[in-house]
Amino acid sequence: MTLPVSDYPALWLRDNCSCADCVAPGTEQKLHGITDLAPDTRIARVEEDADAVVVVFAPDDHRSRFTHAWLAAHRLDGALADDRSEDAKQLWQAADLAGAIPTGSWSAFHQDPVERAAGLEALQRQGFLLLRGVPVTDRAVLTVAESFGFVRRTNYGEVFEVRVEDQPTNLAFSSLPITPHTDNPYRDPVPTIQLLHCLVNAADGGDSGLVDGFAAAALLRAADPAAFDLLARTPVTFRYADAATELSATRPLIGVDPVGRIREIRFNNRSMRPIALPADQIDAFYAAYRRFAEILYSAEAQLTFRLEPGDCVVFDNTRVLHARTGFRAGGPRHLQGCYADLDGAYSELAVLRRGSIETNGAAR
Ligand SMILES: [Zn+2]
Structure with missing residues (x-):
């Protein structure tokens, strides 16, 4: 099952890029903050293969890869997991x-x-x-x-x-x-x-x-x-x-x-x-x-x-x-x-x- 990438807003996707430029390798630590991302971030192009969706963003021309499994696990359905609640x-x-x-x-x-x-x-x-x-x-x-x-x-x-x-x-x-x-x-x-x-x-x-x-x-x-x-x-x-x-x-x-x-x-x-x-x-x-x-x-x-x-x-x-x-x-x-x-x-x-x-x- 694949999910249309359009279910995920561009800025959210860009912020969650996990490439080596965006996340410190070997950690889950982001290397950028919100002010490093353009407020008018949008999706310029989408390529899809069996495992993943590759998104090219404008205006920064950044290329991100999201696996279908990751997108499915982070579906934007409003469910808020909190093991304390x-x-x-x-x-x-x-x-x-x-x-x-x-x-x-x-x-x-x-x-x-x-x-x-x-x-x-x-x-x-x-x-x-x-x-x-x-x-x-x-x-x-x-x-x-x-x-x-x-x-x-x-x-x-x-x-x-x-x-x-x-x-x-x-x-x-x-x-x-x-x-x-x-x-x-x-x-x-x-x-x-x-x-x-x-x-x-x-x-x-x-x-x-x-x-x-x-x-x-x-x-x-x-x-x-x-x-x-x-x-x-x-x-x-x-x-x-x-x-x-x-x-x-x-x-x-x-x-x-x-x-x-x-x-x-x-x-x-x-x-x-x-x-x-x-x-x-x-x-x-x-x-x-x-x-x-x-x-x-x-x-x-x-x-x-x-x-x-x-x-x-x-x-x-x-x-x-x-x-x-x-x-x-x-x-x-x-x-x-x-x-x-x-x-x-x-x-x-x-x-x-x-x-x-x-x-x-x-x-x-
Ligand atoms: Zn990236």
């Missing part, structure tokens, strides 16, 4: 994952590229991954993060501890239940991956919960589009301060991309500062915020499971909210966590897929 996700409610929690063994994930790709694909599609059999040792969570990306160091250090403290500065260190939330919404950029590794869990209670924030936002949009729009349009300031730190970031609870797709959730009642809106819009904001919270906090939304020593949950902190049921302070529970970022994990996944394609090609 809701379109690239499999949205879920707790019941959808009953008995089907994406789970892998740490040793297989660590050693086998096929297992690692499957795990990272779960992180991308479902928003999380549970790894079992991680060594129950101090800072092992860093080894997990480094197996697919880069640790994000913060004011809490490389590793943060989640356990009971006598004088907690943060509710995470108390034995109170914690409602579903995303972490560190007061940072910009926010840490996009969180890892939690269980070292000890002898507590009575203290189970973990995960909620798909994209699914909850999609439910809100279906039930109450005006509430969804209000949350997507209202900037909210989140803040964290202690003796050495003062962090704040201002973003909406539901972040949408330029075409309106859900792309980022920030939800954390503990660190929300007073909403700054005209007084006559405050009631509507609170009604929308309440409605979203009710969906997020519902039993249908929350996947609950118990982390055992050696379990490490890895999740997309821009999408999946996490929660903890309350536990008795007497029962020891100790998790170690760290942050990492989705871009590194998705890069690892893309490179692993590239490897498998080359392997398959060689096998044929």
Whole structure:
């Protein structure tokens, strides 16, 4: 099948020439910018063979070759691929994952590229991954993060501890239940991956919960589009301060991309500062915020499971909210966590897929 080159505007074609004068050889890096191309660029002549279309442009007389395969892969049909947006996700409610929690063994994930790709694909599609059999040792969570990306160091250090403290500065260190939330919404950029590794869990209670924030936002949009729009349009300031730190970031609870797709959730009642809106819009904001919270906090939304020593949950902190049921302070529970970022994990996944394609090609 061939595509008429006239489906592709001349300037777009000229800008995407991949000849050695236009792209640095061995890279995908363009050597020209928009101001290097004539605004009246047009197609002077087209020659076609079995594999490709050769276009000669005016006024610069440049000659470009586009394969039919490349043109087909870059059809101008308005589809906007973004592996961070809701379109690239499999949205879920707790019941959808009953008995089907994406789970892998740490040793297989660590050693086998096929297992690692499957795990990272779960992180991308479902928003999380549970790894079992991680060594129950101090800072092992860093080894997990480094197996697919880069640790994000913060004011809490490389590793943060989640356990009971006598004088907690943060509710995470108390034995109170914690409602579903995303972490560190007061940072910009926010840490996009969180890892939690269980070292000890002898507590009575203290189970973990995960909620798909994209699914909850999609439910809100279906039930109450005006509430969804209000949350997507209202900037909210989140803040964290202690003796050495003062962090704040201002973003909406539901972040949408330029075409309106859900792309980022920030939800954390503990660190929300007073909403700054005209007084006559405050009631509507609170009604929308309440409605979203009710969906997020519902039993249908929350996947609950118990982390055992050696379990490490890895999740997309821009999408999946996490929660903890309350536990008795007497029962020891100790998790170690760290942050990492989705871009590194998705890069690892893309490179692993590239490897498998080359392997398959060689096998044929
Ligand atoms: Zn060129």
